[in-house]
Amino acid sequence: MSGEFELIRRHFTRTAPAGMLGVGDDCALLSPSADATAVSTDLLVEGRHFFPDVDPRALGHKSLAVNLSDLAAMGAKPTAFVLGLALPLPRVDDAWLSAFAAGLFALADAYGCPLVGGDTTRSDTGTTLSITIFGSVPAQAALRRSGARPGDDIWVSGTLGDADLALRLLLGERDVPVADRAAVLAATRGALEWPEPRVALGLALRGLASAAIDISDGLLQDLGHVLAASGCGARLCADDVPVSPAVAALPAPWRRRCALGGGDAYELCFTAPAEARARVAEAAARAGVAATRIGAVDAGPGLRVVDAGGMPVPDLPRAGFDHFPMPVDPAAGSLPETS
């Protein structure tokens, strides 16, 4: 009995659901399905996506939550997931792994999404997590990025900006204009570390939303993907974007920077025909989350962001988070379409 296998057995082996073959063979087996299988994969890298001293329970939660969020954006029902763990020796620690597993499995159990396979390896540098998640959705009902049409409303769930604000405070950015940093961090940190994936909303939007995406890199950048895939433009009212009291208390440029440009929100941004407004509101209520109209799709070009008075917003945040930044054409009040 070796250390690696014992460690996997102790923390990550569970009985696979009926019809599935789980951890402990060369492959997991997912049951045949009449629906399409939605697949999403995410890497989480220490120092990029989480701090070295992260609460392992929160890390377990968030690594699965960001993948569930991708299923939500597709209108898919979670089925199962596989986990890759590259661990430096200090992480091969019962307390750390058991807290990580507790956070991971609490969310997995809440969404009926079992762990069915994985890979564990040593890393000589930091911790890297890889999760690939599976969901089921009738192919015709899947919410794609490409379905937005001129005239559609643009909606967003929940509030935006808290995770970005919390991250700036944790990173020690000195110029963030808040008086009581500890109080603001306490109010916003949950959004960064314990995001709640909008799976129920995604399911409720089947047949209703024309396009959807989850906000991982920032509203402007992610909405830009929807518009590019749909071949449309949009007009977005910056002051209609819903924010928490903590973000609302910021000066306008900072408020917009966090709400429009901030990543890690894991809310859904979606489009729907204007005549479906009442049904969208009902779907959101059924899913237990707020949904707010923030703009409208048009024939374009590009994404035009205006303030409450209809004037172009001059100090737009950069186009979201980019892991490999390259020079971007700076066009005040307008973003180039991504593709």
Added chain:
Amino acid sequence: MSGEFELIRRHFTRTAPAGMLGVGDDCALLSPSADATAVSTDLLVEGRHFFPDVDPRALGHKSLAVNLSDLAAMGAKPTAFVLGLALPLPRVDDAWLSAFAAGLFALADAYGCPLVGGDTTRSDTGTTLSITIFGSVPAQAALRRSGARPGDDIWVSGTLGDADLALRLLLGERDVPVADRAAVLAATRGALEWPEPRVALGLALRGLASAAIDISDGLLQDLGHVLAASGCGARLCADDVPVSPAVAALPAPWRRRCALGGGDAYELCFTAPAEARARVAEAAARAGVAATRIGAVDAGPGLRVVDAGGMPVPDLPRAGFDHFPMPVDPAAGSLPETS
């Protein structure tokens, strides 16, 4: 247009096959299937699984090959895969990425296994690759680890030990008893860097093999998993394990160390009823690979390794590769069952 998206577009975006939604949405969509979906995931970490100066084309090949090998061990037909890339800035380089993509896609095309999604992120340390692969197999035909029965033959495909020998030479181990290191490395390096997954053999063994596994951690350790899952023991003849001329030229203890303990072989080890010998030989011939009988399953306990004269082998290699080694009970001539 940002650097990350441009980089993905340039090197990794291809048109998804009919019925699949590929790179460029929140999830990929795999078509409904009457068969079960076999899923396997692997992490490859720089410094653990490949050298920093690895040929990127070989790395692209090998990262997919090790996953195809898991499908082969299950008797599954490759369907599609997703790729996670955590890259330090020096790797965000057109020449490196295009060579990596060339090696990856050449193998993907050869096996009809398209890339349908992924995730790219920056790493501040080394390169980490994550691949999750999908295959299809009728659930009843899947080759599991748990099907071996007393009386079954134990078989292995190809030859074992070359990859381990090449790795020892590349690591500069000074005590490897070879006269001409360069010549031996030239003869064995291909097995380490360009493994050929035994997908055709896995398919040919459906309905024929009682259990199968691919040899990634070493024959003794991987066969141990089959025996543990099947609740059996086995007697294995060390001198029947097929080796290349380079490994055959080593002194016996070294030959056994490489062939029985060496990882990264990506050959199949499988069991089949004795009465199926002729059909196994035909299946291997059809798949274009040698298959050699190396022992027999029995009621146990444990795995007993003997030499050509039937005597216990005294200097068994350690039980394969373990990423998190812990003290192992040293039982000469016998390995504890893994679980």
